[in-house]
Amino acid sequence: MAGSSEPTRVMVAVNESSIKGYPHPSISCRAAFDWMLSKLVRSNAAGFHLLFLHVQVPDEDGFDDMDSIYASPADFQRMKQRDKIRGLHLLEHFVNQCHQLEIKCEAWIKQGDPKEVICSEVKRVQPDLLVVGSRGLGPFQRVFVGTVSEFCVKHADCPVITIKRKADEAPQDPVDD
Amino acid sequence: MAGSSEPTRVMVAVNESSIKGYPHPSISCRAAFDWMLSKLVRSNAAGFHLLFLHVQVPDEDGFDDMDSIYASPADFQRMKQRDKIRGLHLLEHFVNQCHQLEIKCEAWIKQGDPKEVICSEVKRVQPDLLVVGSRGLGPFQRVFVGTVSEFCVKHADCPVITIKRKADEAPQDPVDD
Numbered sequence: 001m002a003g004s005s006e007p008t009r010v011m012v013a014v015n016e017s018s019i020k021g022y023p024h025p026s027i028s029c030r031a032a033f034d035w036m037l038s039k040l041v042r043s044n045a046a047g048f049h050l051l052f053l054h055v056q057v058p059d060e061d062g063f064d065d066m067d068s069i070y071a072s073p074a075d076f077q078r079m080k081q082r083d084k085i086r087g088l089h090l091l092e093h094f095v096n097q098c099h100q101l102e103i104k105c106e107a108w109i110k111q112g113d114p115k116e117v118i119c120s121e122v123k124r125v126q127p128d129l130l131v132v133g134s135r136g137l138g139p140f141q142r143v144f145v146g147t148v149s150e151f152c153v154k155h156a157d158c159p160v161i162t163i164k165r166k167a168d169e170a171p172q173d174p175v176d177d
Numbered sequence: 178m179a180g181s182s183e184p185t186r187v188m189v190a191v192n193e194s195s196i197k198g199y200p201h202p203s204i205s206c207r208a209a210f211d212w213m214l215s216k217l218v219r220s221n222a223a224g225f226h227l228l229f230l231h232v233q234v235p236d237e238d239g240f241d242d243m244d245s246i247y248a249s250p251a252d253f254q255r256m257k258q259r260d261k262i263r264g265l266h267l268l269e270h271f272v273n274q275c276h277q278l279e280i281k282c283e284a285w286i287k288q289g290d291p292k293e294v295i296c297s298e299v300k301r302v303q304p305d306l307l308v309v310g311s312r313g314l315g316p317f318q319r320v321f322v323g324t325v326s327e328f329c330v331k332h333a334d335c336p337v338i339t340i341k342r343k344a345d346e347a348p349q350d351p352v353d354d
Contacts, residue, residue: 008216035336039185039305044221128216129338153330153339159212161306161338162330 007049007104010036011127011158013118013148014054016090018176023089026177027170028133032163033094036131037101045103052094052107053121054087055114084109115151122156129159135177136164184226184281187213188304188335190295190325191231193267195353200266203354204347205310209340210271213308214278222280229271229284230298231264232291261286292328299333307333312354313341 012033017024025033041048091107098105110117122130134149149162171177189210194201202210218225268284275282287294299307311326326339348354 005215008219038182040217042185042221042224044219044224047219047221159338159340161336163336 007047008129009049009051009125009127010040010129010131011051011053011118011122011125012036012094012131013114013133013152014052014090014094015114015177016054016086019171022086023093025090025093026133028135028163028165028177030133031165031169032131032133033097035163036161041101041103045101048103050094050098050103050105051125051127052091052105053118054091054107054109055117056083056087056109056111057114058111115148115155118148118152119155119157122152122158127158129161130156131161131163134162134164135170135174136167137174184224185306186226186228186302186304187217187306187308188228188230188295188299188302189213189271189308190291190310190329191229191267191271192291192354193231193263196348199263200270202267202270203310205312205340205342205354207310208342208346209308209310210274212340213338218278218280222278225280227271227275227280227282228302228304229268229282230295231268231284231286232294233260233264233286233288234291235288292325292332295325295329296332296334299329299335304335307335307337309337309339311339311341312347312351313344314351 012029014029014033015026016022017026087109091109095105095107110121118130118132130152132149132152134147137147149160153160153162165177189206191206191210192203193199194203264286268286272282272284287298295307295309307329309326309329311324314324326337330337330339342354
């Protein structure tokens with residue numbers, strides 16, 4: 001078998017919790033990561049190389065920054081820096097876990113529309129497999145919210161595995177994550 | 178990690194080649210099987226338990242049996258037996274490979290509409306993962322042919338991974354497999 005060949009490169013898309021905010025990962029990306037560790041990687045840490053991608057959505061309306069005062073271009077620069085740091089803390093969560101389990105990994109941040117950026121990063125990085133979490137929304141919610149996982153299954157240039165979070169982990173509003 | 182726990186149970190849907198017929202596996206299910214071995218199972222044979230399901234479509238118009246003579250109920254019985262034996266030879270191909278690689282497996286045949294039967298067998302058997310091959314048909318072909326993989330991604334009660342066959346393995350008529 002391919003035990004002696006290059007490790008399997010698995011890209012994992014991760015995002016922040018919409019409830020707890022940074023640096024907490026969303027329920028569904030945590031579920032996808034845990035599933036992958038226990039069902040695919042298992043005890044074979046040396047056989048896998050994980051690639052964590054976090055896509056930050058540019059905060060166009062600045063709603064999160066209501067209480068901030070912007071007095072100079074440097075303030076905006078600082079805001080961008082702060083966002084980036086928050087993203088890094090999210091990635092740190094996953095990288096630390098991999099380090100403990102002795103699984104090789106890389107992690108990086110991109111900005112843009114998550115579904116588009118994930119697919120373009122798949123093109124660029126060419127992983128063997130893309131793992132994405134899914135909230136498991138019903139058809140009604142999907143129309144309004146859109147789902148990243150569905151888009152990736154259709155458009156990503158590599159095999160994609162979608163992991164739904166468990167029903168008992170779904171928050172009161174299933175659109176939350 | 179989960180190295181000491183139960184092996185990961187992977188259901189693999191397999192079908193016969195539409196070009197070479199039984200006992201040859203289709204290009205796409207062979208690609209899915211090979212991908213799974215080299216990218217997921219790797220050297221960790223003990224960590225996986227493979228479940229091969231072959232769904233036979235009942236031959237309603239009897240077109241394949243043009244040259245046969247049916248003189249008694251026993252003849253029909255024999256025809257059914259023959260179909261079953263063909264299916265077993267297909268499964269043998271995969272079971273033999275697993276045996277050589279020392280991967281535990283099971284294999285069985287069901288009759289019916291492949292997409293419906295695969296999803297109902299997932300409900301019954303509850304694998305950790307379903308692997309299906311895909312011809313990677315374009316939207317125009319999909320409308321007329323329907324695709325089992327797309328249906329399973331939407332309806333199967335477990336994570337699903339769809340493996341497209343390689344472009345250079347596609348036969349002249351992409352609907353063939």
